[in-house]
Amino acid sequence: MVSEAVSLEDRLADAARVGELLDVSDETDREIPATAIRKLLFGSVTESIDPRGVRLRGAHITGKLDLTDVRAAVPLALHQCEFDESIEATRAQLPHLDLSGTRFPYLEANDLVCEHDIRLRGIRCEWLSLVDVNITGDLVLSGTRLDTSGMSSLTLVGSIIGGDLTLGEGFTAGSDSRLGALRLLGTSITGQL
Numbered sequence: 001m002v003s004e005a006v007s008l009e010d011r012l013a014d015a016a017r018v019g020e021l022l023d024v025s026d027e028t029d030r031e032i033p034a035t036a037i038r039k040l041l042f043g044s045v046t047e048s049i050d051p052r053g054v055r056l057r058g059a060h061i062t063g064k065l066d067l068t069d070v071r072a073a074v075p076l077a078l079h080q081c082e083f084d085e086s087i088e089a090t091r092a093q094l095p096h097l098d099l100s101g102t103r104f105p106y107l108e109a110n111d112l113v114c115e116h117d118i119r120l121r122g123i124r125c126e127w128l129s130l131v132d133v134n135i136t137g138d139l140v141l142s143g144t145r146l147d148t149s150g151m152s153s154l155t156l157v158g159s160i161i162g163g164d165l166t167l168g169e170g171f172t173a174g175s176d177s178r179l180g181a182l183r184l185l186g187t188s189i190t191g192q193l
Helices: 008-018 034-041 044-048
Strands: 031-033 054-057 060-062 076-079 106-108 127-129 145-147 172-174
Touching: 008 031, 008 034, 008 054, 031 034, 034 054, 034 060, 034 076
Parallel strands: 031 060, 054 076, 106 127, 145 172
Antiparallel strands: none
């Protein structure tokens, strides 16, 4: 009798149900579609997801992760993953977002609401657009490298950060934009910068 291989999508769903991190860093088959992650964050399927949320390490994520208008009931943590395409989370509502060590072309998350922290420690991408976001906790960008041309690398305009904005430990932002690499106009930071 030949046993069927369990897909990475099914393994991620199973791990999310029991609150475990799925680490595929050392596996040869690390590819998962972004749509599989999106499906776990909303709808009837979230009722069976552990409160620790969807947690994945070392995956190659194909396609755009589109979280536009998603109201997630559980946190999302994608550590040391690599995306082929961008992440979009405009008007999304997330309990917590952690993309530490992940590589992707860009993140556009205007009007995002996050109930706790957004951790983007050590990410690599061209630019981040976080216009009019509301983060109850910290925004952590330590060790992050942003590099783009024609626009700002970090646009954090009109936003509210209830905790700290951390840019230390090797944070770099490069841009040839006349507006500069960092734009923080009208952003309120309750904690430390």
